[in-house]
Amino acid sequence: MNAIELAGITKDFRSGAGAARIRALDGISLGIEAGEVTALLGPNGSGKSTLLKIILGLLAPTAGDCRVFGVPSGCVEARRAVGYLPETPDFYPHLTGFETVRFYARMGGLTRAGLPERVWAAIAKVGLVAEAHRRIGSYSQGMRQRIGLAQALVTDPWLLILDEPTSGIDPAGAAEIGALIRRLKAEGRTVLLSSHQLEQVEEVCDRAVMLDHGRQVAAGRIDELARRAGGIMLGIESLPENAWGELRAWLEARGGRLHDTRMNRTGLRRVFLETVQRGRSGEICPP
Ligand SMILES: Nc1ncnc2c1ncn2[C@@H]1O[C@H](COP(=O)(O)OP(=O)(O)OP(=O)(O)O)[C@@H](O)[C@H]1O
Ligand SMILES: [Mg+2]
Numbered sequence: 112m113n114a115i116e117l118a119g120i121t122k123d124f125r126s127g128a129g130a131a132r133i134r135a136l137d138g139i140s141l142g143i144e145a146g147e148v149t150a151l152l153g154p155n156g157s158g159k160s161t162l163l164k165i166i167l168g169l170l171a172p173t174a175g176d177c178r179v180f181g182v183p184s185g186c187v188e189a190r191r192a193v194g195y196l197p198e199t200p201d202f203y204p205h206l207t208g209f210e211t212v213r214f215y216a217r218m219g220g221l222t223r224a225g226l227p228e229r230v231w232a233a234i235a236k237v238g239l240v241a242e243a244h245r246r247i248g249s250y251s252q253g254m255r256q257r258i259g260l261a262q263a264l265v266t267d268p269w270l271l272i273l274d275e276p277t278s279g280i281d282p283a284g285a286a287e288i289g290a291l292i293r294r295l296k297a298e299g300r301t302v303l304l305s306s307h308q309l310e311q312v313e314e315v316c317d318r319a320v321m322l323d324h325g326r327q328v329a330a331g332r333i334d335e336l337a338r339r340a341g342g343i344m345l346g347i348e349s350l351p352e353n354a355w356g357e358l359r360a361w362l363e364a365r366g367g368r369l370h371d372t373r374m375n376r377t378g379l380r381r382v383f384l385e386t387v388q389r390g391r392s393g394e395i396c397p398p
Contacts, residue, residue, distance in 0.1 A: 113142035114270050114301040115166055120175035122161055122325075135161045137325040139175070143303055148296050150312040150333075151305040153322035154387055159305040160198050162322070163272050166303070167195055179270065191220060194263035198274040198305075200255060204248030208239055208258045211247055215262035233265040234258075236291060238284075252279035260288065264295075271295060273304040277311060289315040313337065313379045321386055329386045337379050 122136040136158045151159045164170040168185025179189040212230045234243050237257040277285040306312050321329040359369045
C-alpha cells in the first residue's frame with residue numbers, strides 16, 4: 112500500500128510581477144510505500160522541499176494530484192496523520208524546548224490529559240532531556256534541529272516528513288537519529304526524508320527517489336539503485352595473501368575483472384552523481 116500517491120505534480124513559482132516563471136517541479140508521479148523509509152535526493156534547488164510542502168498541503172501544486180493515506184493532502188485528516196520537520200525550523204526563541212514541543216502538541220490536537228508525559232517522551236527520543244528547560248534562543252543549531260524532530264514526533268504520527276533531519280547534527284548525533292528513524296519504521300511508521308548525506312541514507316533508508324531540475328531522474332530500492340552503478344561486491348571474510356593472484360586469474364578467465372578490494376560504501380553516491388549528470392543532459396532514467 113502507498114502512504115503517498117503523487118500524480119503529475121507540477122509547481123511553478125513566480126518571484127514577482129513580470130518575473131520569469133520557475134518550474135520547481137515538472138510532472139512528478141510516484142508512490143511512497145507505507146511502512147518504509149524513503150529518501151528524497153537531489154542537488155540544491157532540485158525541488159525536494161517544494162515536493163515535501165505539497166505533500167503536506169502547505170503549498171498547492173500548479174497541476175497534479177497528491178494523496179496522503181488516500182485523502183487529498185491538505186485535508187484535516189491528512190494533516191493529523193503527518194509529523195513534519197521543516198528545513199529551517201522557526202521557533203519562538205523565548206520558549207524553552209519543553210514549551211516549544213508542548214505548543215506543537217497542542218497545535219497538533221493533543222488534549223491536556225497526559226500531555227506532559229507525551230512531550231517528555233518525544234524529548235527523550237531525541238536525547239534532549241537535560242536541555243529541555245533552556246530557552247530555544249540559547250540552543251545550538253543541532254539542538255534546535257533535535258527539538259524540531261521532537262515536535263514532529265509528539266503527536267505519534269503514522270507518516271513523518273523530515274526535511275534534512277541531520278543537517279547541522281554531528282556524526283554521533285546523526286547516527287542516533289538514524290537509529291531513531293529505524294525504530295519508527297519498526298513501529299510500522301512511514302518516513303519520507305530529504306538529505307544530502309548519502310552514506311547515511313544508504314544505511315538508514317529502504318528506497319530513494321532522485322530529483323534533478325524538478326524532474327524525477329531515478330527511483331527504486333537503494334540496494335538495487337546502488338547495484339545499477341555497476342560491479343558486484345563480494346564479501347570475503349579472509350583470504351591468504353597469495354590467493355589474490357589466483358582469484359584475479361580465475362575471474363579474468365571468465366571475462367570478469369577484480370577492480371577494487373576495499374569495503375565499498377559509495378554506491379549510492381556514485382549513482383547520485385551519475386544520474387544527476389544524465390538528468391542534466393536531458394536523459395531520464397526510468398524508475
Ligand atoms: N517560494 C518560492 N518562490 C520562488 N521560487 C521558489 C520558492 N520556493 C522554491 N523556489 C524555487 O524552486 C526550486 C526548488 O527549490 P527547493 O527549495 O524545493 O529545492 P531543494 O531541492 O529543497 O534544495 P536544497 O537542497 O537547497 O534544500 C528552486 O529553483 C527555488 O529557487
Ligand atoms: Mg530543500
